[in-house]
Amino acid sequence: MNKSYAKIIVKGSPITKSNFKLFNIKGRAILPYNSGKYHDRYALYEEQIAYECRSQNPGVIISESLIAVLKVYYKSKKRHPDTSNITKSIFDGIEKSGLIINDAQIRKIITEEFYDKNNPRFELELFGESHYNLKYSICENDFIEEKINYSPPPNRKKIYKNSIKIQNPKENTSVPKCQICGKSLQHDEIISANKGKTLICKNCFNKLFK
Template sequence: MDKSYAKIIVKGSPITKSNFKLFNVKGRAILPYNSGKYHDRYAVYEEQIAYECRSQNPGTVISESLIAILKVYYKSRKRHPDTSNITKSIFDGIEKSGLIINDAQIRKIVTEEFYDRENPRFELELFGESYYNLKYIVSRNDPIKEKINYSPPPNRKKIHKSIVKPQNCGKKSSSPKCQICGKPLQRDEIISANNGKTLICKDCFNKLFK
């Protein structure tokens, strides 16, 4: 059934694809799904989105251009993914469900960030542009609200280098180990993921995709 409106609610803390990528020896990003490890979490989340999308909108397929209103509810104000990265992760799951033909249909999108410790989730509404339009209104607060200030992100590159490169401080440094099989890693066989926090060997990396 071709419609011009759909709504999807998926419970659980929203996550972003960028934190679950592994990189092969050519630098290409790959998302594993059967490693039995932490990195499978994104693939499971994408499947959850697709399932909920189809369950909540049975038989619906939207083929026209769309306006998207996305409300993301995090558990914590301090620790959560960048909201700007959330949209791609969510629409990958929506496209996979078959509700839309291609995520390129999203021509206008409004994303709002909220906090709900007891019920983290995202709520997405899709509006066909043949029936709906979006008007932008920005007004001045009166009275002025309290500012929400942000700190610069940590220098993750330095953290990554400190993990991969042994530090010679008068003591013998131990080699980093593969976090799947546990064997010591040589510098030329390290494959990193999760912004350098996860290190695996080439053998284990190749097994993930067999």
């Protein structure tokens, strides 16, 4: 058996650790696993990843540096976690399984995002660098494909709209103002607070910390 290669497929919508953290009275982040509540979901998902790793790669332990190719399949093109946060969550489960020694072994990683409404999952391949190397290229498409456009997160929509007004004054002459001193804000001066609900200027922002 090649001990420099492993493949893991875990069915179900991938989730991230950040959505399931709770904080104790000292402000320290914790991940509950037996509270009987929704927040247990991540710990159970991590256990599922570890179980699938061992089931699909019995007896394999990889201790060398690795190249990782991760393909994440979401149900929806727009409503899903940040793929950049998915990798850490997945490798925590992989490390927990004992398939690898430490997630620091991952020296190179390619992450691809796909969509499969009926079969969300992730597929991960690990390649030991003693046997494999990575080559890649980026080239133009033969045909222009349909764009997948994204909207700002809910707590950033207000500042995003105000920025558009400043960039396109002919379309909308409404210029946002600092909600503390009343000063008109230029594009490079906007600072949002209160989860994007409040706009303030840099001067007022700095005064808050004096």
